[in-house]
Amino acid sequence: MSASEFDVTVIGAGDVGAAIARELSRFKLRVALIDKGDVGAGTSKANTAILHSGFDCKPGTLEARLVARGHDLLLGYAAEVGIPVEETGALMIAWTAAELARIEEIQASAYACGYTRARPIAIDELYRREPALAHGALGALEIPDEFIVCPWTPPLAYATQAVLAGCTLLRGVEVVGLARAGVDDVPGGHGWSLALSEGTQLTSGWVVNAAGLYSDVVHRLAGRDGFAVTPRRGELIVFDKLARPLVNHILLPIPTGKTKGVLIAPTVFGNVMLGPTADDLDDKTATGSTVAGLERLRSLGSRLMPGLLEHEVTAVYAGLRAATERPDYVLEVDRDARYACAGGIRSTGLTSGMAIAEWVRDALGDAGVELRERDEGLPEITMPNIGEASPRPYMRPEVVALDPAYGEVVCFCERVTHGEIRDALGGVIVPTDLDGLRRRTRALAGRCQGFFCGARVAALLEQVLPAPAGRSEQLGGGSEW
Numbered sequence: 001m002s003a004s005e006f007d008v009t010v011i012g013a014g015d016v017g018a019a020i021a022r023e024l025s026r027f028k029l030r031v032a033l034i035d036k037g038d039v040g041a042g043t044s045k046a047n048t049a050i051l052h053s054g055f056d057c058k059p060g061t062l063e064a065r066l067v068a069r070g071h072d073l074l075l076g077y078a079a080e081v082g083i084p085v086e087e088t089g090a091l092m093i094a095w096t097a098a099e100l101a102r103i104e105e106i107q108a109s110a111y112a113c114g115y116t117r118a119r120p121i122a123i124d125e126l127y128r129r130e131p132a133l134a135h136g137a138l139g140a141l142e143i144p145d146e147f148i149v150c151p152w153t154p155p156l157a158y159a160t161q162a163v164l165a166g167c168t169l170l171r172g173v174e175v176v177g178l179a180r181a182g183v184d185d186v187p188g189g190h191g192w193s194l195a196l197s198e199g200t201q202l203t204s205g206w207v208v209n210a211a212g213l214y215s216d217v218v219h220r221l222a223g224r225d226g227f228a229v230t231p232r233r234g235e236l237i238v239f240d241k242l243a244r245p246l247v248n249h250i251l252l253p254i255p256t257g258k259t260k261g262v263l264i265a266p267t268v269f270g271n272v273m274l275g276p277t278a279d280d281l282d283d284k285t286a287t288g289s290t291v292a293g294l295e296r297l298r299s300l301g302s303r304l305m306p307g308l309l310e311h312e313v314t315a316v317y318a319g320l321r322a323a324t325e326r327p328d329y330v331l332e333v334d335r336d337a338r339y340a341c342a343g344g345i346r347s348t349g350l351t352s353g354m355a356i357a358e359w360v361r362d363a364l365g366d367a368g369v370e371l372r373e374r375d376e377g378l379p380e381i382t383m384p385n386i387g388e389a390s391p392r393p394y395m396r397p398e399v400v401a402l403d404p405a406y407g408e409v410v411c412f413c414e415r416v417t418h419g420e421i422r423d424a425l426g427g428v429i430v431p432t433d434l435d436g437l438r439r440r441t442r443a444l445a446g447r448c449q450g451f452f453c454g455a456r457v458a459a460l461l462e463q464v465l466p467a468p469a470g471r472s473e474q475l476g477g478g479s480e481w
């Protein structure tokens with residue numbers, strides 16, 4: 001028997017896995033977090049970025065409980081570490097008599113989920129609050145606790161804090177095999193041997209599957225069955241910042257049985273988004289936008305808010321929800337197998353990630369994982385502000401005076417400075433490609449999509465790019481794999 005290298009290994013560094021790794025890093029445990037790509041580069045990078053209140057969950061589900069809890073946890077955490085959030089509230093709008101008739105039922109369902117602040121509002125109030133809305137709305141429900149949040153910073157914040165607390169982060173490393181292994185420092189002597197894509201192995205007392213779209217694949221690698229992930233594609237259109245004054249709240253449709261439907265919402269980056277669609281696919285890599293999907297969005301958008309469609313489109317993108325045949329999250333802990341699954345986290349995982357992490361922590365504790373808190377707790381961190389609701393570095397003369405790099409704009413569309421790019425490239429979890437740099441700074445995310453600054457941003461990234469193989473970050477470490 002060999003000694004295990006880790007007590008717990010989390011597979012997948014999205015909203016869910018990174019939050020779990022952070023939560024477990026509070027304790028005297030050797031924690032590893034492994035992702036075949038970058039932190040937050042799976043479904044977590046391509047969502048609608050709503051901090052849900054949980055009002056429209058299915059009452060009685062674990063999802064309903066964890067979304068409500070996750071809302072409060074992420075809101076508090078955002079204030080603590082500097083994740084952009086705007087407390088816009090939402091208005092759910094009925095356009096037909098049949099939809100109007102459902103408002104009472106939706107309010108009652110929200111109550112059943114424990115959310116009591118939804119209330120119908122009068123039509124004149126709706127149009128006073130959203131003057132750009134198309135004519136013809138028949139009624140609306142206000143949900144004051146639906147907020148917009150930065151989609152990119154949360155997983156990076158969780159993983160940064162975990163790494164600073166001693167968690168080993170392996171990026172660009174895929175788990176390709178899982179085998180039960182005898183390990184002599186695990187009570188009972190059993191753990192896991194993980195085969196990694198580059199031909200190496202590691203051992204771990206416990207495995208936590210947070211592999212998102214691939215959580216069913218990892219489940220089967222662990223010798224289990226019982227659910228399959230069907231990618232449900234959501235396509236979105238991001239409109240130019242000049243459209244931002246048109247929209248004050250998140251504007252929701254009346255949901256159907258299958259989807260929450262297409263919404264119009266401001267973003268924390270100062271744009272407006274329209275989407276997402278919902279199409280079940282069988283390809284887990286189909287993150288491209290489609291002509292049909294975009295046409296559907298434009299046609300719907302022009303009926304909801306004609307003025308929005310007159311604005312330029314900054315970007316289009318698509319994300320894949322990890323839908324399963326189950327009506328709820330797949331959250332399981334098997335004490336004997338030393339295996340936990342946090343899979344099938346469909347369309348609410350940005351909100352619920354921290355609450356799922358609490359659930360997994362408690363379930364692991366109940367299953368015998370010794371949870372002894374580190375004396376020093378989690379290290380304090382401050383994430384760079386990439387939202388528009390509070391001042392960005394270039395707006396702060398005192399910051400620019402101290403460090404002129406914050407006054408040197410590189411990406412003009414998004415006003416990203418050399419100082420911010422430099423900080424990202426020297427951070428705890430450095431970007432390994434342009435997409436990673438975009439998610440950390442907003443560089444290349446604006447109107448020109450990198451046409452003007454792309455070469456300069458790429459040159460800055462190349463100065464620090466490491467060897468292309470898997471990377472590892474750990475306390476005092478940073479050794480390459």
Ligand SMILES: Cc1cc2nc3c(=O)[nH]c(=O)nc-3n(C[C@H](O)[C@H](O)[C@H](O)COP(=O)(O)OP(=O)(O)OC[C@H]3O[C@@H](n4cnc5c(N)ncnc54)[C@H](O)[C@@H]3O)c2cc1C
Pocket residue numbers: 011012013014015016017018034035036037038039040041042043044045046047048049050051052173174175176210211212213214215218233234235276318319320321345346347348349350351352
């Ligand atoms: C269109 C759309 C809109 C959405 N809107 C919202 C919203 O407004 N609010 C909200 O709260 N939620 C929303 N969601 C849901 C939210 O984005 C997801 O629930 C959440 O991002 C899921 O996170 P995850 O960690 O489970 O998955 P992911 O982010 O996909 O992370 C899983 C990770 O596992 C890694 N991985 C997989 N297999 C392996 C392996 N074998 N070895 C190593 N690594 C592996 C992947 O590389 C990936 O990084 C939306 C989703 C979509 C698609």
